[in-house]
Amino acid sequence: MKQFFKIASLGAQRKFLQGLAGILFFFCMLWSTTIYFYQKNRLQEEAFRRTELVMAAVNANRAYIQDILRPRMYGLLGQDDFILEAMSTSFASRVIMEKFKEEIPNITYRRVAVNAMNPGFEADKQELEMIQYFNENPDEESWQGIREVGGERYYVRFSPVHYDTSCLRCHGKPEDAPVKILELYGEKNGFHMKTDQINSVVSVGIRVEEGLRRIGKFALSVFGTVFMSFFFLYAIIAFSFNILIVQNIRALLEIFRHNLTDHKGVLLYQQAQHMDEISELHTTTTLLAQHLQENRRKLEDYAENLEIKVEERTKALQKSQDLLHQQILSQGQELTTLNIIAELITQSVDLLSILPKVLRQTLKVIPAKGAGIYLFRADRQGLFLQCQDNAPELDDRFSCELASPQIPADMGKNTPPVSTICETGFDELNFFTTDLAEQKLLNIPLRCRNRLLGVMTLTDYNCNENDPKHRELLLSIGRQVGITMESLQNMASLIQGKDLLQSVFDAIADLVVLISPDDYLHMVNKAFLTRYRFSPEMILGRRIENLAQEYPTPFMLFSQISFIKLQEPVSDCKRLADGQFFETHYYPAFDDQGALKNIVCYAKDITIQKQVEHQMQQTEKLVALGHLAAGIAHEINNPLGIILCYTDLLKEDLAQSPDKLKDLDIIEKHAKNCQHIVHDLLSFSRNQQTTRTLGQINTAIEQVASMVSSQLAKQRITMTLNLDADIPLFEVDMEKMKQVFMNLIMNAAQAIGGKGENGKIKIRSRYLALNGQAEISVFDNGQGIAPEIQDKIFEPFFTTKGPKEGTGLGLSLSYGIVHDHGGEINVHSTIGEETVFTILIPLHGA
Template sequence: MVEEKNAEKATGSRRLLYVQKRFLTGTAVLLMLFCTVGAVLIYVQERLFLEENAYKKSEILMRAVEANMEYVKEVLRPKMYSLMGEHAFVLEAMSTSFVSRSVMDLFSTHLPEYVYRRVAINARNPQSEADAMERRMIEFFTRPDAPHEWKGLVKRDSTSYYFRFRPVILEPECLHCHGQPEDAPQDLVRLYGSQRGFGRKPGEVVGLVGIGIPVNAALSNIRDIVTSIFLIGFMIMGVLYLTLSLFFNKVVVHNLKDLLAIFERGLVGLQVPVLSRSKASWGSDEIEDLCRSAELMVQHLNEARRRLEIHSEKLEAMVAERTRALERSQEKLRAQIIQRNRELHTLTEIAELTTQAQRIQDILPQVLARTLALVPAHGGAIYLINENSNRLELQIAHNADDAQPEWLFDGSRCPVVLEEDHADLAGTLHEAACGQVSFYEAKDGMGHLHIPLCCRGRVLGVMSFHGVDVNSMRPEMQELLFSIGRQIGVALESLTNLEKLLESKELLQTVFNGITDLLILVDRESRILMVNKAYLQRFGINLQEVMGRLCTEVHADSQCPFGDCSLTDVLRTGKPTTQEVVGARGEVYLLYLYPVTDESGRVTGAILYGKDVTQQKRVEQKIQQTERLVALGQLSAGLAHELNNPLGVILCYTDLLKREMADFPLGLKDVAVIEKHALNCKRIVSDLLKFARGHGGGRPQLASLNTVVEEALQITGHQFRKKGIQLECHLDETLPEVLLDVERMQQVLVNLLMNAIQALNGRGLVRVTTRRHSDTLEVRVWDNGPGIDPSIRDKIFDPFFTTKDPGEGSGLGLAVSYGIVQDHGGEIFVESEPGQWTEFIIRLPMERTT
């Protein structure tokens, strides 16, 4: 027995050694191949690098030689021809081959290992005759598809060179020396004879230029480096080989041996014939034995599979029976799922209806119809509790003939009702109204199921189902109906609160709209929450344009009278403020800003109230203006009376002086100056008298306002043409005649037109417009001049106020015009945008037509 185990152990060891030998032999071959390939690749890479360096060096030499040749062709040779004539020839200065070879010979004295060759077949100079290798290169370059150069390693005189060859192609200008002997310089013919170097053609490859760089030392160095790398790699691979050998023996061989033992023990346990232990029956290695063991294992598994198939046939009948039972259960479950989905879908629809509706009457019919489609009932009805009358009032009924319009209900009796048993319809209905599901059974076995409609512990009504079999009502259905009741209860309370909220909002909006001044409600971010109708009509906008937006956003043209600063102060301090502001178009608003606070005293918004007091301000200004005019008129009348007499005396004496000083020109000039300024003072006094008296024209008569405008334009037309100012006139031909003092009204229009001309001071536009405005006739004089500063806009109608330079105006023009328009019962005012335009507006009442 011991001998058999020892023999088995020895046989296993031999088999394992055989597998290890094959693996290690293959590994050694692969490592050697890898080392060799790596050395070859390094050698090729170093050689390519050597050739690249040699190419760069040869490029320098090649460029230098070409530069010398170009210098000979472009500079020396033409210069020699110009000095010695076209038939002269100096070899040392005119032959590109000789010069380039001589230069490279001098170069070779410093670097004798470099080789320069410029050769040809049948060369004129025998020293330049091509050898056998060079002839082959010349023939190579004569091919049609030959490249423009050749480069590579060449063995020459037992020395390795890196050579670059380029063909020498004959150019037309070279025919002078290489064409026919009789055309060549005689000095050249005498020097070399007429046999060699002649008979060439343009474009012909006549020779080549080659530069050779010795690379023997470099190649030897590369071989040494590659050899060293190969030896180092070989040593590394040897170490790796030994490591793999130990690893394979430790990991693979032992594991294979254990795996084979596991297979053998498994086959013995399965009562499968074990592999013969004789030496003859073993495979070449343990892997083959593993394969044979696996094959036996597969045979055993196939046998087991066959027995299982026989057993499975017996199970099929059992499985089929169970499958049919499961299908029946699944069908029943599917029906339950469909029913439950219908119930959930109905509940979802009812929830959507309650969220979308705005009135209770809108949802109750649809809710009842959808619930009846789900519940096995003949009909149904919905009652709501009226707490004011203590009644259950019928809201909707379907197929419920016995549903009464109302039932008495006393909520205070609910504790007693819930403790009692009720066998009548009224009692069960009262029980449901107290919050408990109840059922009334009729004589025919069918009955009424009552579901309370609840919300947060408060019963709002009852949903009653008629013709219900209580025994067929599943607990799930009852729970669903109770959920529907709660959902309807929530909806009823929400809609009731919404109706109350809408009524409050409509009442508040009615109060807002009843106020004829501007009224706005804003939040803390100054966004508009509510506006009144007067605000919308004042600015010509609709409600959708302003809701949720800032006032400054709604009015992009800066028409918003409520400034951000004042509103911010109110929201910050919580104190009301009052202020007066002027709008972009001159309108005046009296603003009141009131904070809105919550229960904790925190400011949540503000109410903005704006009253348009523009007309009131204009009336106040007119009164002040009239009072000033009356006072100044009285003063002016007195001054004019006192100044007229001295001015008359001055003018009388100036006439006398002019007669007496007729022969004294210088004195006449001085008198003329006195007379001019006296007349100017008299004109001012005359204006004061007209202003003081308030009249001076003719009697008012029926006249056309358009005619007055046209006559004023004729008077000032020359000034418009002289200044190059464009004039536009838009007259309403439908205007009626009115009572006018034509001369004085013409004075007003001429004054306004002259002011516009002086304001433009050059090219511009003046537009005159007449039209009907409500119950007045309107004249507008508009210009695109510099405008009027808002700070002086209220002073322009004051007497003696002027913006002109001294001596150019008395400041009475607009004051007189204001008085004339006042005498006609009209009004005159100005609108202006500084830097853009100015417009004077005259309005005359139409009742002056009689």
């Protein structure tokens, strides 16, 4: 029935409906296109009328200025003076149109020229084309049409600007131009114009983008409405044509399609594949007439020879049935043997354990006493016996080269086994007789893809050597065994290759994973498993995007690049939530057809490198700022000294004026404050001498804590010390280190602010014996430091305190002192919870 419907769909109904659909679609397109162009022409006519009015108004203004106002102004002012706003037609028309555009923004006006006096009104590419057009067509007074301006469509009308003699007063020779013009625009642009040449155009544009869009939508809606109307009309005609005509013809033809054949035995439906129903009906009538004539002749013949034909037909049917039964039994056993040999590949990957099973299964269908299998070793140029079943007379090995030998036409008797086995390597079945009790032997080549893998030798073989079907069965067994052997060898090679690839992956110390284009993990190296404490079963086959949501892996960028077709390596640098930096690389791997097969993802931990880079940048920044601060301090210090000197003098002169003395005290106070800041700047910028002596870090901490304890008590801040008694003597400048501790404690106290009794400062010292360093940490539970400014707090003058609470140099000085001792200072802060400054000082300094 599927064939029937396929034939019917190619018939007269399809031709009729295709023609009808084409006609209706043509008229639908014609209707909507006509409406579209009609509406578009109306829009252009309306736009033309509006541009004509605008152009007339502009020309009237220009004529008034050129013919009346400008000569009058020359008469009043003289020939060398020029008022741009009143005497320039270009300037006045542009200003008038700008005011006009404020009221009607959809209208644009431009007056441009080649080599314009004002560079802002130089002609663009489109306007240069129109200037060239008017020069080539001097009789044309305007050009109008729709053009795209700034990404939107405008109805634009261009008119040429003709220079007359009065225009050349300003645009002719520079020496003739008014002095005011030369002062405004210079002598380079806007001169040497000619009355017989067009160098300027005026354009008026009306935005028609919205109108054209509405016309398009209207035409599209008309097309949709007409199309739906025609579609319903088409459906009604198609339904009526199918019911009234096609179904009746098909019902008539269905009676004959699967029953009538021509004289060659070809069915009617096969002949009618490229016919429509009318042609098929004609063919059916012709065949029916031929069949009636042929059947009449056969009936006459059968009537005369009926009994003889029945007997012959019965014997032939019985013989065919018996032969078919025997073939089915034989082929079933052969297929079972081939299937069992093929299934052996699923039972083991060890070739030597499978070969004995192959021999036993082969001997069940081949009439032979015993058998053995030789495997070819190319490196040793020979065949070696791997196993045998009831064939002890077979030799263990044969040395032979697989160069094509001459195969005798008749092997005869007493043929050497080595000769026949070597000939088997060239896809030949060898039947031969040996000297051992004249038993018959058979060699079957074991081949796969034209490559010799071995030979199966059968002993005491007893079967018809010339039976083509039997020979094909033997070769099929050999090919199936060869396929099984190669599959096992390939599987072993794949396992070996996978183990080798995994060992290469595992040898890489950085993180390496293999990901499919659809985001699934195929392979990971040992470093990845060790770092995240995974087992292969936990992650292989999982999506890397889901894994990145659970664990901070550096391959989070893959969720972004997996949406695009990766064609070249991609690199990225990621900072994980735990603060570690990873440099990641993604390398695409393609198959032979160029399709993306896998993506190798490589990640290197560069956290230490980033920290070193940050410290180097910070140090370079502090050095540069130190030089700047030194210069500024020296420039400010001298004026401050003079101010203080004159302040002292004024105090002596104004000793009898207490009010003025108070003002001088304020001046002196702020001047000294400035001197203090300058002193800090100089201390920061100078590489002061560091005097290192052996001293106890804990003692310095205790002395500083004692100095500030009373002040902290007034602020109701609790300070606790947790000092490691095992810290040895360190070689440091104790006074400078006290300054560092003092800065950190005072910063902590100011950060705690108004917490009152809840304010806590904890100072802890530890000796890191393995690194030979002392670690001093200052904790406070203040307001914390925002992450975005943590990298800036060691910069000079950077402070979050109020104007009178500090200069912003304390941490910068501390940073310089610690680094001068070869140490490090770091900060870790959580907003609203805790801030920790950590100092690392080496035992013997820098």
